[in-house]
Amino acid sequence: MSRIPISEEELISRYGPHLNEEPPGGWDGGIVPDRVVQTHCCFCGQQCGIKLKVKDNEVIGFEPWYEFPFNEGKLCPKGVKRYLQGSHPDRLMHPLERDSTSPSGFRQISWDDALNRVASEVRRIQEEHGPDAFAMLSGVSLTNEKSYLVGKFARLALGTANLDYNGRFCMVSAGAGNKKALGVDRAPNPWSDIPLADVVWVAGSNIAETFPITTSYIWKARDRGARLIVQDPRVVPLARTADLFLPVRPGSDSALFGAVLHQLIRNDWL
Known part of the structure; x- marks a missing residue:
């Protein structure tokens, strides 16, 4: 049975859930929060539990949520840095207009001015080029309610048929296959x-880098004696700990699955 080169405890201790280096004063030496809020990471569909530290209504840090059953306090690099998104200095809080005389290259304008200008440009483009001159692409971090509003805005306000989101390249195809x-x-x-x-x-999925928390579940199976098979054109990180690595050519996955199904049926293993 394959084994990782160091223990799971050493990996967690080295890579997370924490910052890259211990902060001055130690992990508990920072600002004391007013409250700690239990929530979820929104950066992928696994929705790992996380505790956010709040001070003066601003998120200032996080704590592992060990009691949450799915990730048990573990977080990937995206989850570790997730708390920085809300109060990051680069976050846009106001409409900005390009201004070459400003040191930043932009100047702040009012919401009324911004909305009026956007609506005017939308109307002009629709009249000159038609509604399908627009296209909208949304992201998978949107909630169901936000996705609904994006679709409604595209179809009713813009009148365009060009609407897509990045999940079509991954989750939609998986959903259709599962269905x-x-x-x-x-x-x-x-x-x-x-x-x-x-x-x-594991077929065609770089779990170690895209869903690191799932890797811990696979390790638990491996530690029970499970056999690990990794199928991928590349030697992904998980392949290095696999009992059997299948470096199939791109596009030949269905042939491999068909051959395996043939053997299952032929040998009455179903």
């Missing part, structure tokens, strides 16, 4: 089943 194969557009089993598996087959 045909399993009857639902998502995995039909909980993450807690992974550590109980005898064989874990």
